[in-house]
Amino acid sequence: MADVDGCFFDVEPFRHGSSMVAALEISDLHKRYGKRVALDGVSFSVPEGSITAFVGANGAGKTTTFSLVGGFFSPDRGTIKVQGEELREYRSSGGLIGVLPQDVLYFENRSVERHLVMFARLAGLPRLEANSEAERVLKLVQLQDRAGELVSSLSHGMKVRLGVAQALVGRPPLVLLDEPTQGLDPKMVQQFRSTIDVLRGSTTVLVSSHDLSQLQLMCDHVVMIDHGRIVRQGALKELLVESSRITFRLDDGVLDMTEIISHFPEFSFSRPESRLLLVNFNPGDFQIPEVNSRVLFWLFRHKVGVLGVESVRSLEQTYLEATAAPVE
Amino acid sequence: MASSFGRFVRHVAVLTEEELRDLLLRRRAMLSLLLYLAVIGAVMLSLTYVEERLRPSLGFFNDGNGERNRLLEWAQLNGFGDLARIIAELGSWPSPVVISQFLFLLWFPTLVALVSCDMIAIDVYRGTLRFVLLRTTRLAYFVSKTVAHLILYLILYVISIAVLLVLSVFRDPLFRIEWYARPVLLMAVAMVPFLLFLVASTQFVSCWSSKPMNAVVRLHLLWVLFFGLVFFIPWATPLWPKISLGLIAPFFGHQWLAIGGMLGWSALFGGCGWLLFRRRAL
Numbered sequence: 001m002a003d004v005d006g007c008f009f010d011v012e013p014f015r016h017g018s019s020m021v022a023a024l025e026i027s028d029l030h031k032r033y034g035k036r037v038a039l040d041g042v043s044f045s046v047p048e049g050s051i052t053a054f055v056g057a058n059g060a061g062k063t064t065t066f067s068l069v070g071g072f073f074s075p076d077r078g079t080i081k082v083q084g085e086e087l088r089e090y091r092s093s094g095g096l097i098g099v100l101p102q103d104v105l106y107f108e109n110r111s112v113e114r115h116l117v118m119f120a121r122l123a124g125l126p127r128l129e130a131n132s133e134a135e136r137v138l139k140l141v142q143l144q145d146r147a148g149e150l151v152s153s154l155s156h157g158m159k160v161r162l163g164v165a166q167a168l169v170g171r172p173p174l175v176l177l178d179e180p181t182q183g184l185d186p187k188m189v190q191q192f193r194s195t196i197d198v199l200r201g202s203t204t205v206l207v208s209s210h211d212l213s214q215l216q217l218m219c220d221h222v223v224m225i226d227h228g229r230i231v232r233q234g235a236l237k238e239l240l241v242e243s244s245r246i247t248f249r250l251d252d253g254v255l256d257m258t259e260i261i262s263h264f265p266e267f268s269f270s271r272p273e274s275r276l277l278l279v280n281f282n283p284g285d286f287q288i289p290e291v292n293s294r295v296l297f298w299l300f301r302h303k304v305g306v307l308g309v310e311s312v313r314s315l316e317q318t319y320l321e322a323t324a325a326p327v328e
Numbered sequence: 329m330a331s332s333f334g335r336f337v338r339h340v341a342v343l344t345e346e347e348l349r350d351l352l353l354r355r356r357a358m359l360s361l362l363l364y365l366a367v368i369g370a371v372m373l374s375l376t377y378v379e380e381r382l383r384p385s386l387g388f389f390n391d392g393n394g395e396r397n398r399l400l401e402w403a404q405l406n407g408f409g410d411l412a413r414i415i416a417e418l419g420s421w422p423s424p425v426v427i428s429q430f431l432f433l434l435w436f437p438t439l440v441a442l443v444s445c446d447m448i449a450i451d452v453y454r455g456t457l458r459f460v461l462l463r464t465t466r467l468a469y470f471v472s473k474t475v476a477h478l479i480l481y482l483i484l485y486v487i488s489i490a491v492l493l494v495l496s497v498f499r500d501p502l503f504r505i506e507w508y509a510r511p512v513l514l515m516a517v518a519m520v521p522f523l524l525f526l527v528a529s530t531q532f533v534s535c536w537s538s539k540p541m542n543a544v545v546r547l548h549l550l551w552v553l554f555f556g557l558v559f560f561i562p563w564a565t566p567l568w569p570k571i572s573l574g575l576i577a578p579f580f581g582h583q584w585l586a587i588g589g590m591l592g593w594s595a596l597f598g599g600c601g602w603l604l605f606r607r608r609a610l
Contacts, residue, residue: 122464
């Protein structure tokens with residue numbers, strides 16, 4: 001067993017810093033449950049060291065994807081590569097993947113620490129080092145004072161944190177977290193975000209949740225899935241600005257649309273509501289500040305009151321737009 | 329290859345240790361064990377008591393007694409010499425050892441059914457199997473279950489033999505360790521594969537069930553069918569009488585058939601269990 005950069009592996013250390021290799025690369029993944037198609041040619045990659053959000057509605061295929069990467073069952077077709085290696089080879093050579101399944105169930109009669117020590121030993125650590133590793137991850141999820149307690153005595157939120165801890169034991173280079181914030185109170189969600197922040201850059205995390213505002217705060221990449229197909233993927237910043245739309249919230253809604261359209265033929269305008277003015281532009285020709293200042297100036301000159309301006313969409317907006325159109 | 333085998337062995341060791349800890353802390357297992365030891369103790373005490381009273385009348389079973397040789401000659405002439413030889417051999421053994429072997433053969437299946445029938449079904453039912461398989465292989469998990477449960481019953485068997493010997497030291501005035509050692513060792517040679525057979529057949533049923541209670545019912549059905557087949561359709565299992573004879577009389581070569589037969593049945597049940605488990609959805 002080697003100790004590389006403080007990470008314990010019994011075969012080879014993971015390849016941090018190699019930006020050429022995606023931490024997770026999924027190609028043309030298909031999975032059916034009887035007649036129901038769960039995944040229909042899913043392909044996406046997760047950059048190494050990124051915190052990637054995996055977004056989709058219930059039944060979109062998130063948990064199936066996680067289960068396939070976790071090795072709970074096999075795909076009907078397609079390949080999964082972790083650190084550039086086929087999943088089977090990666091796992092058979094001792095490669096670790098930390099997974100927090102959606103409905104994780106524990107051995108209720110075992111202590112918190114015993115769970116983690118077992119996982120650490122399965123990751124290849126000798127008993128003493130496994131104890132230290134358990135302590136480390138318990139501190140990370142702030143459960144250190146519960147180490148000796150039985151799992152059955154933990155609250156739901158603590159059990160979720162224990163699940164996150166077990167996913168992090170042994171420092172796996174890839175961690176999959178399926179709905180980790182489900183049932184957590186706002187304070188715990190904030191704690192969870194700080195835990196993920198600690199991992200940023202050193203561990204690749206793929207996290208799914210329905211709380212898109214939280215995902216927007218913690219993630220730097222996004223993969224969107226709908227009806228078993230990937231509809232959008234990329235860096236969060238690019239995805240959110242990609243639409244190149246600015247929303248102006250107007251004071252009283254009185255605006256001569258013909259005049260503004262004729263004044264700015266290079267932009268397109270729409271008004272989903274009387275108090276909202278949406279300005280769409282080509283990001284190759286214009287940048288947000290320029291469009292913003294030009295339209296604002298025109299609005300002020302025409303004495304149109306402006307209550308607010310949103311130049312970046314939320315992840316939720318992007319997701320709703322991406323999934324609104326029928327999948328080809 | 330060597331590294332993946334080493335990892336497999338390490339995983340089996342870790343999971344076996346965890347399973348054994350759980351088993352030894354399980355109330356059901358502890359109650360069964362205590363009950364088991366109480367029964368063994370009571371039987372030993374009553375046996376040695378009865379034997380003290382009856383020994384003079386059973387004297388012809390002892391070595392060097394002319395009655396024993398005359399009985400064997402008579403049985404040989406009348407066509408059931410092998411049976412007489414077996415009875416004579418068993419008769420020359422300390423009766424607590426012989427009777428306890430019968431007791432083990434009846435009691436261990438009950439104990440195994442009580443403690444182990446849900447060995448895999450419970451993890452599937454609770455969802456903890458998925459949790460364990462995050463970091464290990466199905467094969468390592470499957471093998472660790474077999475090993476842990478076999479070790480548990482071997483421990484119980486050793487404890488039972490120890491109780492038997494300790495009680496015999498105090499209760500049997502003719503106790504000599506060399507007189508007990510050979511029969512105990514011969515019985516143990518046959519018992520170990522028998523325990524493996526029990527664990528393998530129980531594991532097969534447990535792999536086939538997704539609820540613990542189903543496993544209990546199916547295990548009993550399996551054994552009823554199995555032993556029904558043996559007793560009522562003997563031509564379907566021509567070797568079984570010889571295999572089972574070796575469990576009761578593990579000498580005169582019968583022990584090898586018992587060992588081979590039990591290992592064969594264990595492999596069959598273990599293999600079928602593995603085939604079921606390998607493909608089962610989580």
